[in-house]
Amino acid sequence: MSNQNTNRMEIKKVNRNRIYKLIYQKGEMSKQSIAYALNISLPTVTQNLRILLEQDLILESGMFESTGGRKAKAVSYNPGARYSVGVDITKNHVVVVVVDLGARVIQKLRVRLVFENKREYFQKVGALIEQTIRDSQVDERKILGVGISIPGLLSQDARKVVYATILGFTGGRIESFEEFIPYPCIFSNDASAAGFAEVWNTNMADNMVYLSLSDSVGGAIFLNQNFYPGDNQRSAEFGHMTIVPNGRECYCGMKGCVDAYCNSRILSESAPNGLDGFFELLRQGSPTHQKIWEEYLEYLLITINNLRMLFDCRVVLGGYVGNYMEEHIHTLREMASKRNTFEPDGTYLQVCRYKTEASAVGAALQHVQPFIDSI
Ligand SMILES: [Zn+2]
Structure with a gap:
């Protein structure tokens, strides 16, 4: 095959990929709106959609009301293709x-x-x-x-x-x-x-820091929607940032790490029924658990504020504890804003959309x- 042919095929494939990704992102689109959004001719879009249909990767999903009275055919991606x-x-x-x-x-x-x-x-x-x-x-x-x-x-x-x-x-x-x-x-x-699950197919922001509060504390950094691994695949080891000099012992052997103050066991081991039990007792107003919670939040908010100062992007709370944060998000945001040097509110702080899975x-x-x- 000549080079020219190879190039033409590559361009075709690039177009097809762009078309598929756009449909994937938007969920459902008309042929015309795809052509318009990607600046590709209508016949090229049509041809590529036919191939994607043949491969079962997209579905014809009904009609869009278009302004001229005629209905435009809509396509969506096929979630069950793989x-x-x-x-x-x-x-x-x-x-x-x-x-x-x-x-x-x-x-x-x-x-x-x-x-x-x-x-x-x-x-x-x-x-x-x-x-x-x-x-x-x-x-x-x-x-x-x-x-x-x-x-x-x-x-x-x-x-x-x-x-x-x-x-x-x-x-x-x-x-x-x-x-x-x-x-x-x-x-x-x-x-x-x-x-990765949290940023998947979201257009909410280009940058995100994920703070995972489970049996151990960890995280992930996404810059321009790309995962940032670090030089040694050790980025976002937030659990081992020091927040208290010579503080509590961490399982890693160091002292004063975030993990020793913010892992989920601090909460779950204080209640008979694990985290469920802890948050239930908190709802009932148990003074013991209120005290544990307040102390936990104090260290958590130091950590969160440090992340905001470092990355200046949204911070998503996840992990076992993140699953319970929805009902406390107002308190957390208020605490976050009080700690913040520059911002009057804490809306950069968000709760994960996926729970235990x-x-x-x-x-x-x-x-x-x-x-x-x-x-
Ligand atoms: Zn540690």
Whole structure:
């Protein structure tokens, strides 16, 4: 094939990808509005839409009322064209989700399963994945892969764990899981994955900092909608910023880390029913829990304000505690504004949209992103 032909084909593919991504972003569009938005001729749009339709990647989704009285045909992306599986591995639980191309959770399973760096454990996880896929009734041939979120730091190719003290899985490899999973697998850091799920297909802002408040504290940084990994894949380790000189001991061996003041166990271990119980007692006005909460918030707001000062962008609260923050967001924003040197309000502070399954969804999206890019 001549170079010219190759170029023409590449341009065609670029156009098709731009068209698909625009439909994906907007959900539903007319042919005319696609042509207008991308500055591509109507015949080119038509031709590409036909190919996308043939590939089952888009759907003809009805009619738009257009101004001239004639109705314009609308297209939308087909969320069921492919699926992806996400797994969130924590010390005591496994969450498995099946998501469609739109990052919607089709099937979810959460079971208590204590992590062990043993073959039997990986085999059990493989069986849970198989079960979840079966329950979802999704065509197995449409599954892009399995993303596995773990509380640990990863190698650059995301196939090896370089630090996972909480699990005791330092040095762990993706092959351990792959042996029992008949799909391509990739690791994700739990907080990065959850942050990825939060920014997915949102136009809210170009920049976002995600603060994950779970058994350990972590986070993720997105600049211009791109994940910022850092030089050593250790960005956003917010849990190990020092907030109290010589303060409480952290599991990492240092003193005064954010983690020692803001991890979810500080709240959950003070109540008989974990976090649910804690927030229930707080609602009932228990003075003991009120005191724990106030102290927790004091350190949390120092952390949040530091993030705002550093990044000057929205801060999203996630993780186990983030799931309960909706009802406290006004208090938090008020506290945030009081601490802030420059701003009269704390609206930059937001609550996560995904709840307990955020990390699993984000891990699943690690397969969706390259698929969309490849269309
Ligand atoms: Zn630490």
